[in-house]
Amino acid sequence: MIITIERLGHLGDGIAQGESGPIFVAGMLPGEVVEGELEGDRLHNAKILTPSPARVKPPCSHARSCGGCLMQHASDALVADWKTASVEGALAGQGLHAPFRPILTSPPRTRRRATFAARRTKGGAMIGFHARGSAALIPIPNCQLVHPDLMAAMPGLEELVRLGGSRTQEVSLMVTKALGGPDVVVTGGKPLDSALRLELARVVEAHGLSRLTWEDETVALRATPIQTLGDSRVAPPAGAFLQATEHGERALLETVCEALGPQKKIVDLFAGIGTFALPLARTAEIHAVEGDPAMIAALDKAARNTEGLKPVRSEARDLFRRPLEPDEFKSVTGVVIDPPRAGAEAQVRCLAHSTVPVIAMVSCNPVTFARDAKTLVQAGYRLEWVQVVDQFRWSAHVELVGRFVR
Incomplete structure (x- = not known):
């Protein structure tokens, strides 16, 4: 069977339109003509008849066999466009649109x-x-x-x-x-x-x-496994969440700082070990909230041991079951929220009824980001811009920051 790949799926497979529905072909790119054996909705033993101009030689000698990377056969420009389009598509599905900034991609060999x-x-x-x-x-x-x-x-x-x-x-x-x-x-x-x-x-x-x-x-x-966040040195609990690359962490932090602008009092929701809270505390009073008691304890200890920070108040709290209520955001001038892949539906509903003037929302899931963004927009916020950050190079994963203003 011979087919032409029309687009990339959200997991990186090439997709063609068959008579009875989409056909998925691993490792193929849009525009490529391929031949193979159709089994169900997948084409196996695919052979490329006409390659895409965006096809490149994989930089890793393990690319053919290893499943750690999905997109080494595609140019950086194609991957950047694909990841940006995935976020645009998720927002469009909720009836939302916003200006997009050029994607920021972590270099090879930086996954820490x-x-x-x-x-x-x-x-x-x-x-x-x-x-x-x-x-x-x-x-x-x-x-x-x-x-x-x-x-x-x-x-x-x-x-x-x-x-x-x-x-x-x-x-x-x-x-x-x-x-x-x-x-x-x-x-x-x-x-x-x-x-x-x-x-x-x-x-x-x-x-x-x-x-x-x-x-x-x-x-x-043998030695305390220290992570440096801003001017703070944090000793995280074993297995604690950490951004995948230092480049990605820096890109997200700089984007969040730009999104918030100068602030006096910031609430950091799903604060983790302090990726945003500790650097932001250099210039703003911080209320950091995190559901994992061990992670918030590490953040609190680091804040108390760092000179020159504004006051940092740490709170262990399950934001899925007990989100901060609208009245708890009184006098707050900015919020940063970085939920897990499931998003923060309950917390965003409460946030939407607050009077916080600016919100920086960080996400690793375009679908739940778009869902939560719609809640904010319907409550009177405007999504001013979106920054996509690709720290999971050659994968289907994507991170992003959106700036919301009242």
């Missing part, structure tokens, strides 16, 4: 946190990412995505897997770049006993890891 899959083998250990749509594990010694500091940690990670992994069950390794060395969280490993604890602690020391958490237990703490 990653979750690797691993398995103990007869000869040692295998660590990498899964093949696309498969449980097959692909080693990635030449990965062009993750930060060199994470790749340099591979020998230590392999030793952890040899000691505490299984040949029948995968181990998950969440690794985060930190001052003091990589911060590692392991799940799926062997149950801990005294001998294994000693061996794991030895690996942490020998390979310069900062902290090792095995399931929910801190096995070894």
Whole structure:
């Protein structure tokens, strides 16, 4: 069967229109003519007859087999247009439109946190990412995505897997770049006993890891895994959320600062460990609200130990079940809200009935962003502009900031 790809789907598949509906083809680009075998709504064993001018040679030697990156075969310009269009389309679906700023994309080899899959083998250990749509594990010694500091940690990670992994069950390794060395969280490993604890602690020391958490237990703490946010040094709990790249974090922060402008009192909703709250506290009084008590405790400690900040009030509160009410925004001059992928439907409804003059909304999901944006617009806010930030390079993920004004 021969078809012509018309567009990209939200997961990066090429899509053509068939007689009975859309046909999906992995790894193809708009305008390409391809031939393959149709099974259901997917074309398999696809061969490119006419390539797109936007097709490029993947920069990574693992691109054909590894499922960690979806879009290395596409030019940066095509990916930028596709990601921007995904946000525009989500807004249009809610009847909303706004000016878009040029996308900001993180460079290669800057991902400072990653979750690797691993398995103990007869000869040692295998660590990498899964093949696309498969449980097959692909080693990635030449990965062009993750930060060199994470790749340099591979020998230590392999030793952890040899000691505490299984040949029948995968181990998950969440690794985060930190001052003091990589911060590692392991799940799926062997149950801990005294001998294994000693061996794991030895690996942490020998390979310069900062902290090792095995399931929910801190096995070894060689150095506090510090993250720098503005002028503050934060010691986050194991596995705490952190923006994927330093470039992406900086781009989001600068955009949020521009969106808010000079403010006297800011509420930071879903504040995490203080990505926005701590830098903003240099010039504004902050009320930081976060549902995870451990993360808000880390933020609070960092604020108290940083000189020159305006007052920072920290509150542990489940904003899904108990959002801030409109009267709690009295005297607040700006809000930054950065919810998880599900968005913040309940909190946004309350925010929409407040008198806050300006809101910077950060999102990792265009669909829930558009839904929540509509709530604000219907209540009298105007979406002035949108900034797309691509810190998940070569993936289908996207982040964005929208500026809303009364």
